[in-house]
Amino acid sequence: MGVQETATRRGGRDARRSVRMAPNLEMLPALKYGVPVVEPMNEEQVERIHQASLAILEDVGVVFRDPIALDDWKCAGADVRDDRVHLDRGLVMELISSIPPHITYHARNPAKNVELGGKDAIFVPMTGAPYLRDLEDVRRGPTIADLGTFHKLAHMMPALHSSAHHIVEPMDIVVAHRHLHITYSSMKYSDKIFMGMTTSPRNAEDVLDMCAILFGADFLETHCVVTGNCNGNSPLVWDQVMLGAMRAFNRRNQPVLCSPFVLGGANTPASTAPAVAQLNAEALSALAYTQVVRKGCPAIYGHYLSTVSMQSGAPMAGTPEISLMNFMIGQMARRYNIPWRTSNLLGGAKIFDAQAGYESAMTMMAVLMSGANYIWHSAGWNEAGMHCSIAKFVVDAEVCAMGYRMAEGIRWDDFEEALAAVRDVGPGGHYLGHPHTQANFQRAFFMPKLFDNNSIEQWKSDGSRDIKERALSQAKRLLNEYEEPKLDPAKDEELRAYIDRRSREIPAVDALNDQY
């Protein structure tokens, strides 16, 4: 084989690979579960958790470290002793009954609106990483430009339904102004839905003001456009910063994830069922409070789940107990008919090695079998959330697309037609050339772009690259082909003016929550 021929063959293969790797950027609609959920508890066991949670709320109570919340609870008729609120079961159940079971999220591009709750679910990227692994896999502190990179990638990945907010922490922006620039980046680089910072009540107000600029203040009153998150301090404490931010969101009728933060064995009992009973009590207390703030406001049953290594104290991911707790929490949220959030594709690996793959996939499969609705941290998470990896981000997004396809369930629309093909082909034949195959293969079997299934010889001739290297190439290609979904110029100007004004008003002190 001469040089010419080699070049042609090589060129042909490269061209085919180029087409194969070409991004399909159309966002998938919200996932509609077509596969039944895993429910390891019978009705009596669900009731047992429920009653245990209500007893905790009544007898132990929940600490709200916030004078406004304590006043609100007194007005609502709760038994408040110092900062501890004892919640009568009747009151709790009455309050949560006004939470809408379903949410329609509105994006600035209406084609990217998504449904949430019941059988409808969305994938949202990870957030909050203090480090990133960049396009060269270097672990370093992130900048606002890096955050933009992630928002662009989130925009381009079909199975991601949101650009989230601070996927990585932009360390080059002073802390006190960070929420403004994070929000702008989420809005600017993607026309999907996004999340809103809850780092302080005032920061939350800024986020909501910016949402009002983008969507109109009246629109917010009747439409969901942003999601906040409020972490609990388990066991059984909600703090002032989180509660204040929650109120800011709720007053504008925007939902918050009410997220007990479980480090199983450290801040919950060392046992899955009792840990879920405590978590459920915590979630119910915050969910109930959203309805004290504004009756009928949407709210999402949340949690962050890890188990703790009793050897080192480190949080663990992908463990069997996390899967079981996800199944159980799904059952509880459905008992209350409230949309619920969990965390996806978690892991503790320091690099994007096989550990990361196992942990992430175990997490995702359990999450999808749990029937979760708001599926957060769905791309990029590694090192227990300490870094977001660009390579893992694009692979996770593809893995979400695989999970999406599985969770959609079975297609039956070509069943009889395909059985006719079985008769046509007969024993010992093959289907590759059959018209049914020709007509259906594109949709029949998921073909991942980043998973190499070639022979070792082909893989070697392609450069012997591991999935991390292939993913980084793909990320570079995506960023190269990125097209910004331009903001309306008038709104863009107004948003920039808002950021300028607030940046002048807020002292540039570099500490979190200093402006509270």
Add this chain to the structure above:
Amino acid sequence: MGVQETATRRGGRDARRSVRMAPNLEMLPALKYGVPVVEPMNEEQVERIHQASLAILEDVGVVFRDPIALDDWKCAGADVRDDRVHLDRGLVMELISSIPPHITYHARNPAKNVELGGKDAIFVPMTGAPYLRDLEDVRRGPTIADLGTFHKLAHMMPALHSSAHHIVEPMDIVVAHRHLHITYSSMKYSDKIFMGMTTSPRNAEDVLDMCAILFGADFLETHCVVTGNCNGNSPLVWDQVMLGAMRAFNRRNQPVLCSPFVLGGANTPASTAPAVAQLNAEALSALAYTQVVRKGCPAIYGHYLSTVSMQSGAPMAGTPEISLMNFMIGQMARRYNIPWRTSNLLGGAKIFDAQAGYESAMTMMAVLMSGANYIWHSAGWNEAGMHCSIAKFVVDAEVCAMGYRMAEGIRWDDFEEALAAVRDVGPGGHYLGHPHTQANFQRAFFMPKLFDNNSIEQWKSDGSRDIKERALSQAKRLLNEYEEPKLDPAKDEELRAYIDRRSREIPAVDALNDQY
């Protein structure tokens, strides 16, 4: 901090790690599922597949490329036209009704007997790899010594219930004699159950003769001690070699996995539900034949599943359609009340990278949610089965232990006691020192040995090793600590004498099935 102090701290950490990594070698009993299975088909859809399969068996028929089988079928009353057997639905259902729904497998160490069928499941290592990645991660042709290494590791991993047979192909043994040495290695290095070669009818007889030496010929008549595998040639063909080996097993009352070999889209329709209908027809035809050979003989509903890349023709693993087909096949096997086999922890990665982790874990989670009984290829599989990796073998075995823990379900035995701990600890407290935690943490949360959840600083000070390197260290440690479960000397001598005699009798021609 002086040199002395550093050394002490370092030594202390190493000592702690040494204890932490110390192997627990006690085999887990057969998994008893405590979590419900995922059943994406309703009763009507199960019936639709069932009826479609019966129609295929009646109208299209199945080719048995084997004169003995064709005679057997004629005697059994089937409609045989040339080599094609048309199976009446009444005949099929009558025949499979005598397959026992449950199997007790007997190991040479009775403490390692395992149950199979219904809610009982076992994990079996991968087999058949023509290459290995060795203790230095070098990809090369395996020897009989390498096979012994895998049998030793299988013996030591708690979640593996079997030493299988030719985990890797021992290339240094002439093909015609290989089955003798493989069987001996399975029997010698582990006292768990094992598998038997079905590379020809005569080879299968040799395996069963060796089983008769180990257990006694009469014992085999009434007890299961070995498992064979018969792959189908989809679509709808069973060949002479496989059928002959199957008969050898069945005549001695030993079970065979009746395994259609699905390359979805190539040898089945490009659609999940019709592919399952064809596979189900194929499995039923072989299962029915086992009962023609010996009524009441145990048999296992099998299959190998992959989907085919329509870009390259390569088989894929971990894809959403494979998960869905596993769920569906589980439903079909349960409809017939027959134990069933699937494949676990599959993948197409060429190295032990994140791709391998994702694919393997997605496969395992789907398999466990399918309620599979005989869970084959549960350790070491990579590169679409072209190599068995020692590193992946030990990690997969740990991942099986994690899956096992999840599939066992929820413990409720300490529920009230742990709720009392919630009252003791109260809002804002912590559980680490509570007596309930002290008493329960060891069993509460799975603590993987090979998954690193430490901080990046600790990980760096431990050598910045990826999971592959950690796994290879652990494998070396395990092999160093391996203790052979000695065969009874008289039986050992008889086995060796049998191998010597047969090696003299069988011409050492280096081609598969030449002695058939």
